[in-house]
Amino acid sequence: MNYFVNPTVSQTDTKKPQKGWIRLKSHNRKALSEVQKLYGVDLEQEVTHAVEENGFVLLPVEMPVLIGEHFRSVRFLMALSSDVLITLEPESGIAPIDDVEARVKLSSEEISSKDMVLMLIETLIDTTHETVNHISLALDSLAQEALATSGGFDLKGRQVGVADIADTAIGLGEAEELLAHTVEGQLMLARAVRWVRRTMKADYTDTSIILSDIQGSRRHAQFQHSKVRNVQQSLMTTLDLKQNQIIKIFTIVTAVFTPPTLIAAYYGQNFAYMPELGFAWGEWSVMAATAFFALVPMLYIKKKGWLR
Incomplete structure (x- = not known):
């Protein structure tokens, strides 16, 4: 003991x-x-x-x-x-x-x-x-x-x-x-x-x-x-x-890429007749429209200061 x-x-x-x-x-x-x-x-x-x-x-x-x-x-x-x-x-x-x-x-x-x-x-x-x-x-x-x-x-x-x-x-x-x-x-x-x-x-x-x-x-x-x-x-x-910052980034990315996605989805459909296919500058017009609708949300978000 x-x-x-x-x-x-x-x-x-x-x-x-x-x-x-x-x-x-x-x-x-x-x-x-x-x-x-x-x-x-x-x-x-x-x-x-x-x-x-x-x-x-x-x-x-x-x-x-x-x-x-x-x-x-x-x-x-x-x-x-x-x-x-x-x-x-x-x-x-x-x-x-x-x-x-x-x-x-x-x-x-x-x-x-x-x-x-x-x-x-x-x-x-x-x-x-x-x-x-x-x-x-x-x-x-x-x-x-x-x-x-x-x-x-x-x-x-x-x-x-x-x-x-x-x-x-x-x-x-x-x-x-x-x-x-x-x-x-x-x-x-x-x-x-x-x-x-x-x-x-x-x-x-x-x-x-x-x-x-x-x-x-x-x-x-x-x-x-x-x-x-x-x-x-x-x-x-x-x-x-x-x-909150991570969620905001995903929200901004979604806002920027949603319009181009809609345009791509529209022209990805199999219609029998699409008049834009006969335009001489049809492809460039669609690309310009896609860039425009992608930049508009980006400029709006930047103006509001949401990128900071």
């Missing part, structure tokens, strides 16, 4: 409840079952909000975390009592929790479960700041792409198409979803801090500072979310304009 407890607490007897921090991975069914029997708390239940059970407070947290080169929304559970902190984590692990464990191991003093939870929450807040900063840089790049599409041409001189706009829109959608999970994660952290303050009698000043940090982080994420919505709105407006 993967136990991590304070150095001052014996780790030899795993049949008795211990003080400290117990880290569990969701795929380790055997260790999870042993801890549940030892402490009488069900860690496998679906927890969507803070729950009190057998002297423990179950605090669910879900937030985006950098795993490899991509951000993934991960969910884990903290079970807190006056003596024990149990964290149930996904199989892939969570880097911020590893950082907190390293800090606790290096500490020369015994750290209470309450203080470990607050340390963990503070580290997750810092992680959120890094996540939002990363998203902010990505948004700057996406905003430049959106600006390029609104201009009509890219750097290679070709006209920006719907596919280019769709790629940018997909990137904005991913950023929006990531920011939404970030804001939700901050709300869950804020609820966890309030539960720790109420049930574990945590220091009011320390928890107030942490709550202020969470609020600042949430506002930062909400500001970036507003930027995403603004860029999305601009992009959708550009897409509508391009679609």
Whole structure:
């Protein structure tokens, strides 16, 4: 079983409840079952909000975390009592929790479960700041792409198409979803801090500072979310304009070629007698009439300014 407890607490007897921090991975069914029997708390239940059970407070947290080169929304559970902190984590692990464990191991003093939870929450807040900063840089790049599409041409001189706009829109959608999970994660952290303050009698000043940090982080994420919505709105407006432009082009082409098409259809009929066939300039007359009736709509459209 993967136990991590304070150095001052014996780790030899795993049949008795211990003080400290117990880290569990969701795929380790055997260790999870042993801890549940030892402490009488069900860690496998679906927890969507803070729950009190057998002297423990179950605090669910879900937030985006950098795993490899991509951000993934991960969910884990903290079970807190006056003596024990149990964290149930996904199989892939969570880097911020590893950082907190390293800090606790290096500490020369015994750290209470309450203080470990607050340390963990503070580290997750810092992680959120890094996540939002990363998203902010990505948004700057996406905003430049959106600006390029609104201009009509890219750097290679070709006209920006719907596919280019769709790629940018997909990137904005991913950023929006990531920011939404970030804001939700901050709300869950804020609820966890309030539960720790109420049930574990945590220091009011320390928890107030942490709550202020969470609020600042949430506002930062909400500001970036507003930027995403603004860029999305601009992009959708550009897409509508391009679609209208395409429809207008087809309309103009139809208007220009309809009269010549009618003339060609008329002279393509198999009448027994067509007097124009006997004219010396009959062919040229028909060609001139066709060109005239094609130019008249074009000149009208140009005069109205519909070609712009």
